[in-house]
Amino acid sequence: MRSVAIRFGQMLLVLWAVATLLFFLFRLMPGDPTLAYIDTTFTAEQQEALKRQFGLDRSLFEQYIAYFSNVFHGEFGTSFRSKRPVFDIIFEVLPNTLALTALSITIAYVFGVLVGAWLAWKRGSVAEALGIPLVLTLRAAPEFWLGMVLLAVFAFGLGWFPSGGANSAGMTYGSTLERMTSADFLHHLILPAATLALYLQGLPLLLMRSNMLDVLQEDYVMMARMKGLPEWRILLLHAARNALLPVVTAFALGLGASVGGNVVVETVFSWPGLGRVLVDAVAGSDYPLAQGAFMFIALILIVMNFVADLLYSVLDPRVAHG
Secondary structure (H helix, E strand, O other), X not given: OHHHHHHHXXXXXXXXXXXXXXXXXXXXXXXXXXXXXXXXXXXXXXXXHHHHHOOOOOOHHHHHHHHHHHHHOOOOOEOOOOOOEHHHHHHHHHHHHHHHHHHHHHHHHHHHXXXXXXXXXXXXOHHHHHHHHHHHHHHHOOHHHHHHHXXXXXXXXXXXXXXXXXXXXXXXXXXXXXXXXXXXXXXXXXXXXXXXHHHHOHHHHHHHHHHHHHHOOOHHHHHHHHOOOOHHHHHHHHHHHHHOHHHHHHHHHHHHHHHHHHHHHHHHOOOOOHHHHHHHHHHOOOHHXXXXXXXXXHHHHHHHHHHHHHHHHHHOHHHHHO
């Protein structure tokens, strides 16, 4: 419990540091957020009144104290541009980001674990000689390039999938759950999820292969072979099972990182998610919305790091005792 409390305290400290950096980063950027509201007919007094309305007439220190007071109470303010609460905007698009992340990372890690174990089992074969360079190429390729290739082939070329958005124009649904379980939503989800999965699969595949190569040299694997156990059973129940530990913790880290990494994919596919909201908010100098989006991404990433740390201690008692 003491170890968990220390890690939790470290997580809170990181969140405070991230929130502080975000606060000063956006206010030191060039551009005036009130320009979106100021009309050419506004007098100087009206412009000052507008700044007072958003609290931009205060000193940076006063804005900082007010910002953390609001964050502590779970209030991220109102968007400068849409004049809606930041929480409402974020939770409106958050399900889209979570759906994209969950599907893509599940595909990437299931594929990576299975193929990585198989390539380790087939070490020195033609399949390994061709598979490893292909995996490295996909891992090194930029996400926007992968997305553009898939769009060119499957959306514009073959016309199998839509080129952007999360739903077809004119479609209406009674609830968010009904919309996200509809065939139309899933049809729009395939290409962005495939792009992200192709990019993410390299880490679990190479990690699983590396772990498997070490595990296959262990004495218990040799003993299983001497017992005459089937090869598939040795692979799955003895070797792969013990090679999964680092992959499980990498999954937790990858889940948090991919939420923030969705920005590029969501932009390429015009996916209405947290990443696209973040890009639009930064471009429009919408401080509250940009800070709220960044904070949510940072919160998810930091929490998943905390979970991965705990998972490693639970799955490998040697780490906890150490």
